[in-house]
Amino acid sequence: MIMPVNARTAEHPALEIQMRHSLHLIIVCLALVLTGIAANAQSADATDEVIVRLQKEALNSDLAWNLLAALTSEVGPRMAGSEADSIAVKWAVDTMHSLGFDRVWTEPVSFPRWRRISENAQLLTPSKQNLVITALGGSPSTGGPLEGELIQFATLEALEAAASEVVQGKIVFLSSRMRKTREGTGYGETVMNRSRGPYVAARKGAMALLIRSVGTDTDRLPHTGMISGSQPGAPVPSAALSNPDADNLMILLSHQAPVRVRLDLDVGFEGSATSYNVVGEFDGSADLDQRVLLGAHLDSWDLGTGAVDDGAGVALVLAAARLVADLPLRPRHGTRVVLYANEEQGVYGGISYAKLHEKDLHEYLIGAESDLGADRIYRFKTLILPQAEPVIDLLAMHLKSLGIERDNAEPAGGGADVGQMRKVGLPVIDLNQDASRYFDLHHTANDTLDKVNPDNLRQNLAAWVTLLYITANSTVAFGPVDRSE
């Protein structure tokens, strides 16, 4: 149930006077009930009207686009721990100030610094050809060029099942291809090649690992991404091939003749770095101790300008917070926007934030994150207490007009960063974009501004202002929900 604070209905000065006349109690009670019904009806209408107006404004707004264009052009790629990462933090602080946030601050986040200095690979036999590769994040260096024969496995399971003798001293090639789906489910099916492959290859005695990029495109642009930080042992030097390069190797391997490759990765961990979660708040219209938490991550990989991952999310949560704060009457609760540090290399920002703020869980009404690009949002999921269902019904009604349906098949996860607070009890809502195209671009040099469709970005913004306005106006609590991994 939504009860917006409305200047005309929040107070009834006639009420106290009438209450003194006990003679008219029944009439007064009747009047009060009728007034209440009328007031409720009016405020529901007013709420709907505000939301429709907000959505219309979002659907005509260039704010998210302009923020995204600024971040991707002025800062560009901003890999965690790099010089550009510091520039991004400064950009985020300055931008929050210029957007009029009531409070802006930063919270330090430390992590091991991983560097990509150079990376090269060549096919040696049957002919010399450059292979388009990129080192996986967290990969060690090859320590100069290494050469070896490829041994191909369709899946990580096949590699795990192989005898060490056949793998020993070779370069493992994991060839499984990611499926393209609207839900992005193909990612979970193949990402273990990247996250666990380097460790499994090491255990089998391989000298290095090449994986087919975990991506759905056919571009000559490999997909980077982090290898797991929580596996036993040490990983082998590991890189991803572009899909066309992997296809080419598959043809050559089908000839049953040895395929030899040279790999030279000058990459690796070197000391530690500190970046910052950038936090900004808009107050609500009531003096309440709970706020809505909106999140996105500020860092990107180094290959592209991080427009879809996650510049779009940064732009969307900033713009949504600003549009809602600009209303003649803000919603009751405030908004906290967190632009997380170093999501890409291990969710450092999100984990650090949850560690620091777990004790403040009661200060959050609900959380949501944008980190799946900015193609059209087509569904939303929730993880809330049943008592808040009426608020979600209102949300569902208003998201429907944007082509977004509620999906009850599974609970919301809250995203990589905000999801860390979900693990300790924060209720969350997920707005899910159509991910069909996302994994064409994800973690590649092709992640640039031109890949964001301005109309889709506006549809996202309309969904975010709807979510923010409705939740921030709630008079019922959404959580806390059960702690969960």
Added chain:
Amino acid sequence: MIMPVNARTAEHPALEIQMRHSLHLIIVCLALVLTGIAANAQSADATDEVIVRLQKEALNSDLAWNLLAALTSEVGPRMAGSEADSIAVKWAVDTMHSLGFDRVWTEPVSFPRWRRISENAQLLTPSKQNLVITALGGSPSTGGPLEGELIQFATLEALEAAASEVVQGKIVFLSSRMRKTREGTGYGETVMNRSRGPYVAARKGAMALLIRSVGTDTDRLPHTGMISGSQPGAPVPSAALSNPDADNLMILLSHQAPVRVRLDLDVGFEGSATSYNVVGEFDGSADLDQRVLLGAHLDSWDLGTGAVDDGAGVALVLAAARLVADLPLRPRHGTRVVLYANEEQGVYGGISYAKLHEKDLHEYLIGAESDLGADRIYRFKTLILPQAEPVIDLLAMHLKSLGIERDNAEPAGGGADVGQMRKVGLPVIDLNQDASRYFDLHHTANDTLDKVNPDNLRQNLAAWVTLLYITANSTVAFGPVDRSE
């Protein structure tokens, strides 16, 4: 008019005997006329039947695909004058032999050797970012890194109109974007940025040139290609930016603050090289001194594996020649397939071939070239004598079933290489592919096998066997046509 040589109708042994009986002359004449009509009717039907069968075979054939897969995987990129170019020549000779060509030989082609050793560019201000560029073919080296402020012009005309004082010492950025059309006409509208831009920039005192890639994609993959070899003066060091990089610069330039760039191209001409036109012939069924000339170029740029430019053309003309030669009865005329050397850097193979073979013009029936990828062929054009129109009518009829219409709006050009023989009088036919997608891939690292659609390649092959069979069976001459530039 087509008159296929048919064992059953070419000779009439009964004829001479009957001719001796003058008494039966009228009857004989009548019989002869009737036999002739029947024979003609039968041969037209037989021709149609052969063509329909050939097309069906082509539409089910994997031959072109297999040839293309072999060339792009076993040889890969094959820039003229490189080690891989020699391997490609050997591959072509071996492949022609294994396809059963009756004669195979090579003809040397010499040209200046241009080398790409390394190429890098960075944005320096307002922030440090890598720029994805590739040197233009024929560009000189920067002789180490050079740094300068960008000065942007929308078109080459605008640069030409600019005062030297404002261009002097700057890095010119030509930003016009190529239009995407089915006919590929956008190429001619923007390619002067690449071909003439480096000279115009030099005349204006610029230190270097960056152009927006002459390409229609939005990938982070720049398009190389040759600068003109016939302009007065010397060109400045020149490179192409990927479209997203050009977009990014345009946003930064709109801020009215200086944009500085570092460019480091280690490229340039170094001595000369010799490659080879690879020539193969299949004889016809009659002992005639004219043959059909089919051409494609064997070299590619170095960035991709040259699948669409022009591996597909190589595979198509080889496969078409083989399928037609495999018929129980070959067409009357033979086929000469020429796989030209170094088209990319200045049509060296085509020009060399025409110089050597101009004197043999009478030995060619007609010519045709495949060098626009392998998306669906949708139209054909001709440059022939009017007397050959009936043959073209038959061709039109049979191409129609493949979705290909005759276009009479302009004459055929014969392509870059075969067109050199057209200039001295060779009649030609153009089979035009839908070029909408071609300039997404043209001269980029993305020109790889996966970009070729196997069904479209088969449609191309069906068109090529139709063209070859019908023209090689002609009893009328298609030319010579007027000499023209």
